[in-house]
Amino acid sequence: MNSPQDNDSEIVTQERRARSNLPRIESAKLSAVEGSGYRYYPTGTSTKIKQARKLLEQVASFDSNVLITGESGTGKEWAARYLHDLADRADQPFVPVNCGAIPADLLESELFGHEKGAFTGAYATRIGRFEAAEGGTIFLDEIGDMSLPMQVKLLRVLQERVFERIGSNHSTPCNVRVVAATHRDLEQAITTKEFREDLFYRLNVFPIELPPLRERADDLPLLAESILNDRRNKGLDRITLTLGAQRVLKQYKWPGNIRELANLLERLCVLHPGGNVDICDLPSRYTAGVPLRSSDTEVLLEKRQAGAIPEEFELPGESTSLKDYLEKVEVSLIRRALEDAEGVVADAARRLQIGRTTLSEKIKRYKIPPSSAEALSSRSH
């Protein structure tokens, strides 16, 4: 979407099409409660994402420039789109430009356009991204990678709100809201003279920092839900992460943040279309180094040696009847399912593929202690 070959009108049409499919709710305040009315809602209930979301909602209706910072894959473009959808400009285009991906000598033409014959190869007049974004929002991604000469040109647009196509001496006024993003530390880049201080202050009118996923691990299930819904719209069969798998993923450090989570989920959707994904289905890098519960290890071993007879199903000894032995197996499996389901009886019953009432009766009959069932259950409600 960000390559220089992109056709501007195509971007605009795509954006309009995406928006027209969405139910919109009237006010930004409502969205904070509901969330679901916006396609690009920055999902989560952690304090850090709530703070970021609140800032986006507060600044949306003003035309201030916004600088979104955060590690790679933390959802900067997603947040910029949310901001745009909240603003009065929502019905106008949102035009993303990846300043890092476009070669420096092409970026000027990409942003401001050119006149026919302005340089070798300029066979026709072409409008730039600023013109394509007229009335709407331009999203300057990876702004920290912009060359110094381009920074000067961008500064002028921000100060004077006009630009010229290359090869033209006619200034075009522009009414475009600028949202920039970077994973780089721009203040550090200023000290090394790679980024202009005056441009930084122009862009940084309203800074918003997105937290890394490892600092909001509790948001992982909601985020996974949102990603799976998004991917389902793109034709991928959704999967269900078991509570055990969610618990393991919450402990992973996620260097690639939401992008890495989205990639993992896409892969799992392809491998297990419509299925349940358990700990043993996760690639080993996600389970390596994570302390597993004894029950997890058992499940892992069992599944990985699929077909082998697990040790615990040995022939009962002389002192044990088959009935007692089978009860023991049943109790062990119920405990394990309850532990995996964090004590939620309904979830454990689903895992065991029996009715909830049947499981409750068995828990009572076998006097399964509160540590495995009720205590966990009350914790998770």
Ligand SMILES: Nc1ncnc2c1ncn2[C@@H]1O[C@H](COP(=O)(O)OP(=O)(O)OP(=O)(O)O)[C@@H](O)[C@H]1O
């Ligand atoms: N709340 C969300 N729900 C669903 N998917 C999301 C959400 N936030 C981000 N994503 C997905 O995560 C991926 C990364 O998001 P985005 O491109 O916005 O991050 P970024 O910070 O711009 O990343 P980069 O630094 O790599 O450019 C995208 O595939 C996006 O669709």
Ligand SMILES: [Mg+2]
């Ligand atoms: Mg990005």
